[in-house]
Amino acid sequence: MWRGVIHQYREFLPVTERTPVITLHEGNTPVIRADRLCDAPDTRIELFLKYEGVNPTGSFKDRGMTVAVSKALEEGATAVICASTGNTSASAAAYAARAGCRAIVVVPKGSVALGKLSQAIMHGAMLIQLEGNFDKALEIVKEASEKFPVALVNSINPFRIEGQKTAAFEVCDQLGGSPDFVFIPVGNAGNISAYWKGFREYREARQVSTLPRMIGWQAEGAAPLVLGRVVEHPETVASAIRIGNPASWRLALAAIEESQGEIGIVSDAEILNAYRQVAQLEGVYCEPASAAAVAGLIKYCRQGKIPHGARVVCILTGHGLKDPETALTLAPPLQAVEANLEAVVQAMGLG
Numbered sequence: 001m002w003r004g005v006i007h008q009y010r011e012f013l014p015v016t017e018r019t020p021v022i023t024l025h026e027g028n029t030p031v032i033r034a035d036r037l038c039d040a041p042d043t044r045i046e047l048f049l050k051y052e053g054v055n056p057t058g059s060f061k062d063r064g065m066t067v068a069v070s071k072a073l074e075e076g077a078t079a080v081i082c083a084s085t086g087n088t089s090a091s092a093a094a095y096a097a098r099a100g101c102r103a104i105v106v107v108p109k110g111s112v113a114l115g116k117l118s119q120a121i122m123h124g125a126m127l128i129q130l131e132g133n134f135d136k137a138l139e140i141v142k143e144a145s146e147k148f149p150v151a152l153v154n155s156i157n158p159f160r161i162e163g164q165k166t167a168a169f170e171v172c173d174q175l176g177g178s179p180d181f182v183f184i185p186v187g188n189a190g191n192i193s194a195y196w197k198g199f200r201e202y203r204e205a206r207q208v209s210t211l212p213r214m215i216g217w218q219a220e221g222a223a224p225l226v227l228g229r230v231v232e233h234p235e236t237v238a239s240a241i242r243i244g245n246p247a248s249w250r251l252a253l254a255a256i257e258e259s260q261g262e263i264g265i266v267s268d269a270e271i272l273n274a275y276r277q278v279a280q281l282e283g284v285y286c287e288p289a290s291a292a293a294v295a296g297l298i299k300y301c302r303q304g305k306i307p308h309g310a311r312v313v314c315i316l317t318g319h320g321l322k323d324p325e326t327a328l329t330l331a332p333p334l335q336a337v338e339a340n341l342e343a344v345v346q347a348m349g350l351g
């Protein structure tokens with residue numbers, strides 16, 4: 001039985017026998033071969049989608065949360081706090097519920113996808129909506145955690161990064177080696193930093209002999225790392241990465257530089273197109289933020305920037321069901337027909 005990332009990768013994680021392990025058996029997510037998405041006549045790449053949306057709360061955050069909440073509990077915490085664009089709050093709420101401690105989640109008002117909000121509520125978190133964006137929320141919870149006895153479980157908590165690096169181990173274990181390229185969306189920049197740490201540690205432990213290039217993607221209206229400056233009012237359809245002042249700024253740039261990678265921009269139109277393509281060509285439903293990486297991949301492939309035969313992994317960070325509202329905006333208005341064969345045949349375009 002798969003028992004979660006702490007059990008699986010214990011020797012790489014900061015836990016001891018005294019750490020109470022709070023797990024929902026996260027991890028062990030599939031790498032799915034994808035042959036249609038980047039099908040170009042002259043360049044064949046070996047593309048895999050790492051489908052992190054099938055983690056217990058529907059995003060990669062669970063990997064970091066199992067470690068952060070377990071360590072918080074070990075250190076005697078009775079409450080955890082985070083700022084979030086949605087997924088961190090859903091994950092913190094679930095793991096806190098399992099640990100029997102309180103969760104306080106601070107989110108930007110009106111810009112969290114519905115599925116994520118419903119998770120925080122169902123798991124019994126205290127939900128505080130802020131008249132401000134994610135960056136402001138993070139500033140506030142940081143200060144709150146310094147002044148009050150609540151453990152911060154955002155990715156500036158190093159235990160979060162420790163847990164999230166297990167995704168890199170898994171990719172290597174599943175592929176039987178390191179990929180050549182990793183495409184990944186970047187918001188607060190913790191995840192790209194965690195993957196890079198994971199790949200490096202796996203090579204140091206001689207589990208793999210090479211390292212991938214890390215190719216990060218930001219949305220056009222929320223691209224501080226690409227622009228090299230804070231974005232005061234970040235905007236993008238991909239609400240999960242609507243972030244203007246990423247906490248792991250320096251670590252992310254180091255990951256890109258050390259891996260001889262790159263960080264690029266995709267527009268909202270490219271994100272929505274990729275969101276639909278990966279669902280319709282590969283049968284894999286991810287949320288818009290994840291589709292930013294897919295959009296980047298499609299762009300890269302078109303530009304012929306991936307060598308023939310390269311092994312590429314694209315990280316699909318969250319499940320599409322998190323944000324059904326965005327999906328529905330892409331469909332024509334849904335209409336009903338009369339309940340008889342003729343009406344259905346006509347609707348099929350065959351009448």
Ligand code: F0G
Nearest residue numbers: 084085087088187188189190191317318
């Ligand atoms: N994809 C999804 C689905 C996310 O929820 C996030 C971040 C990212 C990508 C970007 O990862 O921040 O490590 O660079 N979500 C955070 C949250 C900010 O609050 O749920 P990152």
